[in-house]
Amino acid sequence: VTQRWLGGLLTNFDSVSNTWKHLIELDEQINDKDGFEKLSTRDQYLLLKEQEKLEKLVGGLRGLDDLPGMxxxxxxxxxxxxxxxxxxxxxxxxxxxxxxxxxxxxxxxxxxxxxxxxxxxxxxxxxxxxxxxxxKPAKTEKKETKAAKPKKTSKK
Missing domain, CATH: 3.40.50.10490 (Glucose-6-phosphate isomerase like protein; domain 1)
Incomplete structure (x- = not known):
């Protein structure tokens, strides 16, 4: 968390994760130059303002798909x-x-x-x-496990 702790971040994780997913959608909408430029100046301003607000609240949570382990x-x-x-x-x-x-x-x-x-x-x-x-060891173990798994063959 980069600013302040959001109440319910851990106890209401699903709701908070929807907020950062909305931030990702906003980012995509703003980065889509063709679609963004077609919006009125006021709508562009409102989107940018909402993006800035959400970035402060949940920007540091991008990529957090599940509750943290610690x-x-x-x-x-x-x-x-x-x-x-x-x-x-x-x-x-x-x-x-x-x-x-x-x-x-x-x-x-x-x-x-x-x-x-x-x-x-x-x-x-x-x-x-x-x-x-x-x-590092965890990533190495995952790679070794994937490499060690035999490929499934179909019976004829």
Whole structure:
């Protein structure tokens, strides 16, 4: 999520996913130069304004087809709604936890300063690097599994 947490993002995922699917449709409509240019200036403006609004709300969710397997929270106190929703649907939470937050609410707390930009950058980069590194073996296994499957032959 790039701006603020949308209430119901995890607990009402189907509805929220329809919103970002609508954003994708808007993008396609705007990028269709022939169709877009045929619209009145007012209609073009309204489409662009709606696209901008939806981009802020759900732009960071593109490509999320299902509930995430984990969420990472930088400021537990500020993102209390996200923490509660994750608990309701059983999604583990990795979070940067400062002294002003309760670490018992977080599945995997990372003690650290959630107010300092440099601290957030360092920890977030380490999380990203770990996810990328952990994803490599999974992708390799998928390729090997596909290659190892024998092709079906028809009986004559």
């Amino acid at each position: 969420i990472f929270i930088v400021d537990v106190k500020r993102e209390q709604t996200a923490l509660e929703e994750a608990a309701k649907v059983g999604i583990p939470v990795v979070a940067l936890v400062d002294t002003n937050a309760d670490p018992r609410l977080v599945t995997y707390p990372i003690p650290g300063n959630d107010d300092g930009i440099k601290s957030i950058e360092i920890i977030t980069q380490n999380i990203v690097d770990s996810i990328i590194e952990g994803d």
